Amino acid sequence: MATKSIVILISGSGTNLQAIIDAVKQGRIKAKIAAVISNRADAKGLERARRADINAVVIEQNTYHNRVDYDTALISEIDKYHPDLIVLAGFMRILSDKFVHHYQHKVLNIHPSLLPEFKGLHTHRRVLESCQSIHGASVHFLSNELDSGPVVLQAEVPVMPNDTEATLAARVLQQEHIIYPMAIAWFIDGRLEVKGNHILLDKLTLHRPARWKSDRLILSNAP
Ligand code: NHR
Ligand code: GAR
Numbered sequence: 001m002a003t004k005s006i007v008i009l010i011s012g013s014g015t016n017l018q019a020i021i022d023a024v025k026q027g028r029i030k031a032k033i034a035a036v037i038s039n040r041a042d043a044k045g046l047e048r049a050r051r052a053d054i055n056a057v058v059i060e061q062n063t064y065h066n067r068v069d070y071d072t073a074l075i076s077e078i079d080k081y082h083p084d085l086i087v088l089a090g091f092m093r094i095l096s097d098k099f100v101h102h103y104q105h106k107v108l109n110i111h112p113s114l115l116p117e118f119k120g121l122h123t124h125r126r127v128l129e130s131c132q133s134i135h136g137a138s139v140h141f142l143s144n145e146l147d148s149g150p151v152v153l154q155a156e157v158p159v160m161p162n163d164t165e166a167t168l169a170a171r172v173l174q175q176e177h178i179i180y181p182m183a184i185a186w187f188i189d190g191r192l193e194v195k196g197n198h199i200l201l202d203k204l205t206l207h208r209p210a211r212w213k214s215d216r217l218i219l220s221n222a223p
Contacts (some may be wrong), residue, residue: 005082009087011091013090037057038050068098
């Protein structure tokens, strides 16, 4: 079977990108990373891509008049690689309906909260302000409503009494580096399907997202 390929979109430090690069190198994800695309020329993740001999492409937003023009440029770059999967790894730009429809059921994102709680930005700060005792991250498929596509896998972490935004973010990020490569491998191995707003894993409906908690995977397909 032909090797599957992935295109990864980033905006920043790219630690999730690094976790995915490592998982590909170790054979946990059986695919090739065809390109890494950043909307910012100064994203540190670009350097991680170059170091791993991956095409590193910048598509700067300043040169485009509006979201649709930008997304059109992004789509034509991505389509050069004919990827099986597009991965948003700390990509900080909202994507238009045009993009979402073009790649329906082929785009994964990781969001730093236990969705549907805390959609949007500044999740760690908002979690601390509202005195939650648990927090986490979610891998979901993209849909045209922000942070609302079907959730595949979540990691749960405790919120500690002395946490700051930075300590909490670091605890969540460490879990992201485990669950994102795991969910990507499921997709690449053909184990994931999207049906309407829910997920099938190995042909079984997940009535709740799979959950990674205390280093264990919990699957519940009870309705
Ligand atoms: N696009 C769609 N259509 N649907 C989603 O669920 C998306 C998406 C694009 C990115 C990631 C996301 C997140 O995980 C993501 C999910 C950026 C913003 C945002 O407000 C919100 C959510 C996410 C990413 N961006 C501002 C914008 O105007 C810019 C903010 C900045 O540059 O700092 O695009 O949370
Ligand atoms: C991650 O925590 C990711 O969940 C979050 O940004 C960080 C990126 O880190 N994504 C978003 O907030 C999307 N709005 P990384 O660049 O080191 O992978």
